[in-house]
Amino acid sequence: MKVLAILYRGAKAATAEPRLLGTVENQLGLRSWLSSLGHELVVSDDKEGPNSDFQKHIADAEVLITTPFHPGYLTADLMEKAKNLKICITAGVGSDHIDLNAAVKKNVEVLEVSGSNVTSVAEHVVMSILLLVRNFVPAHEMIERGDWQVSDIARNAFDLENKVIGTIGAGRIGYRVLQRLVPFDPKELLYYDYAPLPDAVAKSVNVRRVEDLKEFVSQCDVVTVNCPLHEGTHGLVNAELLSHFKKGSWLVNTARGAICDKDAVAQALKSGHLNGYAGDVWNVQPAPKDHIWRSMKNALGGGNGMVPHYSGTTLDAQARYAQGTRSILENYLTGKPQDPQNIIVGQGKYESKAYGQR
């Protein structure tokens, strides 16, 4: 059996830090175990173009392991070429880089390690909200360049207390974000989701559902995106929706870059309609050097909290998703049932409603 894993390169960091399990070098800790069972493991970060390791080895791999951080994009075309492929495992959460309709059609299972990094991402969301609202980045840059002008920072620094904060998506990540926001004494917590939360769950974080998306964003000082990317959410936050945001509001997206329209966000930031945008996801990854989200700023020269896609790949998360990937592989090899919450596409059908299947 050939197992193909597309991971990000760790280089020197991976040698120095063995807990960087999710790298090409450390191979999710699977090498010796798979070898001992007589299976072949091919690991690479080379994923673009017909001559890439990804496209060469997908032709006869039975198992494909990918991550959201350095996604191997398994298109319908590539799926056609993957004659032996039986199962795709996402080491992490978010399998939108796999053409799920094609997987259903070709009877390829798609699984992810559902719980592995939801807390990591939720923490990143709360951090990002705080650093935008409190104007951290321009303050730190002022210190680095040797200046000191408190008023230039304070003029755009606010408290999170008494703000209205809303999440698009109140699933595993969105709910954890809400939990962490409660003691900050927001004015109100809101959510937008296709399905209402059970009453007891909503009550536990004192959150109110708003059914209309435009109405929802128009009430929020802070909007955070915590829904999967699929046909129904691609470009959801576009120029039209942004025009319904409160002037001077903040937007945090650690879900998927393509949920927000790249240029519309940059334009809203420039015009002052948005006061800040932060997150770790990009419409293409790695992001090109000239991606506008790298350099966009608000009118006061701040409001950008972008980072590379790493919120779900902290060392703590890597330990969890390496373990989870092995566990899914073990189930596959021994014919044991998979944990239902990890199954995105089962035997020829969607098992999760998260990717837009209502």
Added chain:
Amino acid sequence: MKVLAILYRGAKAATAEPRLLGTVENQLGLRSWLSSLGHELVVSDDKEGPNSDFQKHIADAEVLITTPFHPGYLTADLMEKAKNLKICITAGVGSDHIDLNAAVKKNVEVLEVSGSNVTSVAEHVVMSILLLVRNFVPAHEMIERGDWQVSDIARNAFDLENKVIGTIGAGRIGYRVLQRLVPFDPKELLYYDYAPLPDAVAKSVNVRRVEDLKEFVSQCDVVTVNCPLHEGTHGLVNAELLSHFKKGSWLVNTARGAICDKDAVAQALKSGHLNGYAGDVWNVQPAPKDHIWRSMKNALGGGNGMVPHYSGTTLDAQARYAQGTRSILENYLTGKPQDPQNIIVGQGKYESKAYGQR
């Protein structure tokens, strides 16, 4: 009556943003009210040296208003020269820039606006903890310079979940920090304070007291300093105490810069004993251009989350402390009793235990 206010300069920002109340330009919103009562208000940011506005006008001012952000240092010597001085009002929280023993001796009252920015500072603490533990600054700088190497960030990024977090000082700010940390599911919350919290209060945030400071820091993954600066806390976090910190721990100080030994902190960061240091307070303010806390880094080139002193002067906080300052002045002018929690030094004696008076 002459009222002297030493505030930070707002420059263009103060004209553009009238909510920047705590600036020389916007004068805490006191000008027209004090004028209508026939009082003189002198406002300046010029505070150093014998020819400064501060030292000239302190000679005959009856009321002195200062802030912690751009502190007018009222030494015992200057107190001697302040023949008319009756009351010092700190617009904000933290009156360590006033020689309190001299104030007691000279029968000068010292008041602050106690509740005005405790939430603002607590939010800044939680933000700083998150951004150190999650390795935000190097990640953002990577994006700004056009790079993308997830492993270089992930190798020093962790989750806050399951860490031991301790606060030195569990007063108004420290307690609010603990409240906000609870839903992050820390392994344990600890505090060190001269006085134990009431049982019900400690239980409400599930925090355990450690009475010995060395033992306390040796158990913490994250230490946050939330105590006032006084003789007993000056240089408290020095090389000796730092040697008892866990290797690779993080330190956040938004209390006062002088509580931590500047060079010992920089050295511990460089050696890798500390993984990060963040905060907004400096042993002298404004911090000199070559202050080592501006440029210090850990071995991996990160771990610095410093900003100028602004956590307690968000626009939300400025509205509160401007209002609180006016309220203290009104009480003073009309002979009404002051709110007890605002009184640091009353009529010739300390009223607060917060500044080391046990």
